[in-house]
Amino acid sequence: MPRADGSRFDVVGIGNALVDVISHADDSFIERQALTKGSMTLVDTDRALHLYRALGSAVEMSGGSAANTVSGVASFGGLGAYVGKVSSDELGEVFGHDLHAVGVHFAPGAHLDEIPTGRCIIVVTPDAQRTMNTYLGVSSYLCPDDVDEAVVAEGRVLYMEGYLFDRDDAKEAFRHAARIAHRAGRQVSLTLSDSFCVDRHRDDFRALVEDEVDVLFANEDELCSLYETENFEAAVASVRRDSALAVVTRGPLGAAIVTRDGIVPIAAEPVDHVLDTTGAGDLFAAGFLYGITNGRSLSEAGRLGAIAASEVISHVGPRPLVELRSLDPRS
């Protein structure tokens, strides 16, 4: 049932629909395979197969940055929808199941069955860092026609994942979705996803942030990369000019919510033992977006982000294991 503002969803996510293949390895594996620790690298089928063969026992779990975020929103009790492309293979089924299981509306776009569902090979090192190698598969074939206009128009905030920017059709799908959202009076948010991804597509990201983005999510590296500066203060000044609101995550230092009026600092939640940082940024965004679409102040929304991030880094896997609503200080 539509709400007073005509919306059916709090957050509509668009991203690469991926199943994560998670394995533990030590730093010598990272070296031997010439991986860049902590980053996301795109790999082709051959390289994905090679890495998978070299990998120890693995666990498969649904992932995908924006999908993790809308799952987190749903776990707080919010209403989420997701736009992303899977194949009709077994991993595609797993991906759809895990969204439906938490009550997220899934708009998968047109079928394209000759290409398999995308997967992300994640190597977790003993320091809890994750190194990602993504075989995009069908997920990167998202095109403007795959964007369900009704779903986007009915979401309070559109949330787009920068990882999708690696293909032109997907970039166009982003711009298309952003225009639909704005035409419906909705907010548009974007996460920069990865500093290497920003390097590859800096101009397009800059144009999108200036023209369409109301809320920008980034970590310090990504923000500095976007504005080609090593000075965090300078990057903050630039983002203030381009975007009404920016959420800059800072790992164990918490986060900074940058508005045109000032900065709201958010402390990190204490975590006994950090096991796997996969999904930390995705879940920070989940808490923050749930908060701002449900009447919370910026600092309360930031606190929910910190709470969600602390939950997801205390176990293996990119999605919450407990109902996040049970961790909401207001519940």
Place this chain on the structure above:
Amino acid sequence: MPRADGSRFDVVGIGNALVDVISHADDSFIERQALTKGSMTLVDTDRALHLYRALGSAVEMSGGSAANTVSGVASFGGLGAYVGKVSSDELGEVFGHDLHAVGVHFAPGAHLDEIPTGRCIIVVTPDAQRTMNTYLGVSSYLCPDDVDEAVVAEGRVLYMEGYLFDRDDAKEAFRHAARIAHRAGRQVSLTLSDSFCVDRHRDDFRALVEDEVDVLFANEDELCSLYETENFEAAVASVRRDSALAVVTRGPLGAAIVTRDGIVPIAAEPVDHVLDTTGAGDLFAAGFLYGITNGRSLSEAGRLGAIAASEVISHVGPRPLVELRSLDPRS
């Protein structure tokens, strides 16, 4: 390279090759879905789909009782091989990968691609009990021709999983494998797997135990079911007559190793927090089999079983997360 006794493997497992789909739920889910807590139930495609849809977010991990056991043997540093049937779909790939990743030789039998790889939907309740619903898929089509005779003849102990008994071809494959092993001077072991499975096939199990089994693995319920008695002492007396060696697991009470000369009691290893009992029996068998094929005494082998079982119940999933050799008191 063959060893002094001509063997290439310590343990050769034969069983249903399954990928586990693991999800947490409370007891009301068990009731609502009319499941029998703690048991393994065979389900058809429709029922499997229904349960999967009703299930919350899930994680996929390679499973299969005998496959968990040979993976455990490999984790202790032993040499394992596995005979079981998968399809050439994604779950089949996952299953093969996870065996290769721990160094187990996988002999998958002939391909039969129209039927998907089997899967086991496991519901873990807050009391750490697991309730299993198995869609056997292609795994149950194992037939005598799928048994790699060279592999069986080169394993010090053949280990067969009772779950496979639900199909006549597989029963015949068991008898065939047992005969090959005995002809090569090897030992034959069997796990009864589940008391309901024993109920369904009691006469066949009894005949196999009398004729072919040198080492029988069972828990108390399964052993009592095999001999149709509620008296554990009476069941022990019967198994002593039928089998040279029996390993009876007793949950938190540890285990009893029953020989013709007496009983060797094995204490359970202390566990801080039992999270998921999936794989407890499989891993007890792994430790015990690694022990007896590597020159350990019965009580030392039993201790390795208890150690492996305690590791696997302290986390979610049916296979060890640490190298079991690091927990071996002799290492």
